[in-house]
Amino acid sequence: MSLYCGTACRRKFLGAYRLLSTYVNKTRYLFELKEDDDACKKAQQTGAFYLFHNLAPLLQKSEHQYVAPQHSLLELERLLGKFGQDSQILEDSVLIGCSEQQEAWFALDLGLNSSSSINASLQKAEVETALQGSFIKLTKALFELNVKDASLLSTAQALLRWHDAHQFCSRSGQPTKKNVSGSKRVCPSNNIIYYPQVAPVVITLVSDGTRCLLVRQSSFPKGMYSALAGFCDIGESLEETVRREIAEEVGLEVDRLHYSASQHWPFPHSTLMIACHATVKPGQTELQVNLRELEAAAWFSRDEVATVLRRNHPSNQQQSGAVPFRLPPKLAIAHQLIKEWVEKPTCSPLPA
Ligand SMILES: NC(=O)c1ccc[n+]([C@@H]2O[C@H](COP(=O)([O-])OP(=O)(O)OC[C@H]3O[C@@H](n4cnc5c(N)ncnc54)[C@H](O)[C@@H]3O)[C@@H](O)[C@H]2O)c1
Numbered sequence: 114m115s116l117y118c119g120t121a122c123r124r125k126f127l128g129a130y131r132l133l134s135t136y137v138n139k140t141r142y143l144f145e146l147k148e149d150d151d152a153c154k155k156a157q158q159t160g161a162f163y164l165f166h167n168l169a170p171l172l173q174k175s176e177h178q179y180v181a182p183q184h185s186l187l188e189l190e191r192l193l194g195k196f197g198q199d200s201q202i203l204e205d206s207v208l209i210g211c212s213e214q215q216e217a218w219f220a221l222d223l224g225l226n227s228s229s230s231i232n233a234s235l236q237k238a239e240v241e242t243a244l245q246g247s248f249i250k251l252t253k254a255l256f257e258l259n260v261k262d263a264s265l266l267s268t269a270q271a272l273l274r275w276h277d278a279h280q281f282c283s284r285s286g287q288p289t290k291k292n293v294s295g296s297k298r299v300c301p302s303n304n305i306i307y308y309p310q311v312a313p314v315v316i317t318l319v320s321d322g323t324r325c326l327l328v329r330q331s332s333f334p335k336g337m338y339s340a341l342a343g344f345c346d347i348g349e350s351l352e353e354t355v356r357r358e359i360a361e362e363v364g365l366e367v368d369r370l371h372y373s374a375s376q377h378w379p380f381p382h383s384t385l386m387i388a389c390h391a392t393v394k395p396g397q398t399e400l401q402v403n404l405r406e407l408e409a410a411a412w413f414s415r416d417e418v419a420t421v422l423r424r425n426h427p428s429n430q431q432q433s434g435a436v437p438f439r440l441p442p443k444l445a446i447a448h449q450l451i452k453e454w455v456e457k458p459t460c461s462p463l464p465a
């Protein structure tokens with residue numbers, strides 16, 4: 114059966130999912146909401162909204178932790194009424210997920226002026242007072258939240274940012290119109306469809322067998338070293354990007370490489386980080402650092418990296434002794450890659 118068979122047919126089709134796993138049901142429900150504007154509008158009635166102001170998420174402090182509060186459609190309509198605004202701004206909300214019980218989750222930015230909204234943006238301080246929370250920059254917010262909320266808010270911000278930056282058709286110059294879920298925008302004058310974009314980036318931990326290569330850019334926080342990263346160029350495979358970036362940035366040739374994991378990363382714009390381990394050709398370890406890209410690059414022994422990883426751990430931060438360098442925060446895939454290398458020295462790589 115085709116998935117593209119109209120609303121009634123799709124509903125019948127979805128009825129058959131009741132015996133499927135919760136996860137499958139959830140993904141099929143989200144698919145339905147992305148495709149069907151009426152179903153998505155209906156889901157907003159019972160859904161939950163996460164709020165942003167100029168791409169900063171609303172957080173509330175609870176005990177020692179920040180939480181991302183949810184608001185119902187009714188609460189939002191009351192809030193907008195309080196500030197003398199109608200509900201048109203709700204059309205700018207985007208679908209970001211749903212609970213296992215199929216409560217749809219949306220994100221809405223109250224501080225951006227979009228083409229579909231004639232409303233002026235709401236004043237940040239006034240909304241913060243009304244909602245008893247604070248709009249906190251995502252660069253800070255991500256590290257204050259649990260993993261689930263951090264991931265949800267970074268998806269939400271990426272989608273809100275994409276819509277904000279794609280309000281006009283690049284061919285006709287006319288305003289584009291988003292569908293209800295925000296999974297695409299269409300130019301009404303020529304029907305060109307625009308889908309949210311993600312830029313693929315490879316991040317590679319290079320090893321010479323006993324040491325790993327860590328690098329720093331001048332934009333990194335003071336003292337922080339990370340694995341080597343680079344955007345994929347058009348026409349490249351991931352393997353080709355890894356080889357090119359390592360040659361470009363530190364003048365080495367990759368011998369073997371293997372995939373480790375991937376992560377959506379919202380800074381500074383939405384990227385898909387694809388993490389790999391690589392080894393260099395035997396005996397070729399002399400670095401020629403490209404100073405237009407990097408501030409520094411150096412080889413570090415497993416013991417040195419293991420020591421810094423232990424010090425990075427919150428329970429060991431009081432420990433005395435100078436830390437020679439810092440590693441990326443736990444949430445970053447670079448951290449996971451470095452930790453994996455320290456803990457699993459013998460992986461079985463494939464030829465590059
Ligand atoms: N999550 C993590 O653990 C982690 C760790 C390191 C880097 N990163 C991210 O990886 C990304 C890339 O790292 P990098 O700066 O070393 O890349 P890079 O080595 O490719 O250098 C960046 C340069 O590439 C060019 N470029 C090509 N395509 C681009 C595109 N689509 N968007 C922006 N610039 C593009 C620009 O000239 C830019 O200055 C950064 O966004 C960074 O935040 C994430």
Ligand SMILES: [Mg+2]
Pocket residue numbers: 341342343362406
């Ligand atoms: Mg780079």
